[in-house]
Amino acid sequence: MKTLDNIEVDITVELGAARIPIHHLLRMGRGAVIELESTENDPLHIYANSTLIAHGEVLVEDGRLSIQVTKKIIRRR
Numbered sequence: 001m002k003t004l005d006n007i008e009v010d011i012t013v014e015l016g017a018a019r020i021p022i023h024h025l026l027r028m029g030r031g032a033v034i035e036l037e038s039t040e041n042d043p044l045h046i047y048a049n050s051t052l053i054a055h056g057e058v059l060v061e062d063g064r065l066s067i068q069v070t071k072k073i074i075r076r077r
Contacts, residue, residue, distance in 0.1 A: 013056070013067055014045040043070060051075075 016036030028034075043055035044067060055071040 009048050010050075012047040012050070014047065016042070 016038035018034050018036050020034065044057060045052055046054040046056050046067065046069065052073050054069045054073055056067045056069045059066045059068050
């Protein structure tokens with residue numbers, strides 16, 4: 001199991017997504033707001049090396065953000 005200590009995995013947490021035309025993106029300045037296609041009650045998507053592995057939710061404790069895994073995604077081959 002010691003060899004697993006040296007393996008790195010990129011973890012990405014997606015709050016939501018939006019599709020906007022490139023010309024709108026290029027006109028955005030500081031403070032611009034992009035409305036996401038999700039609500040505050042929708043689960044977060046958690047990816048490991050670009051593969052969806054779980055859903056979760058945001059936790060705030062003592063001013064720090066963290067993610068709690070609420071559902072693991074199991075892919076069968």
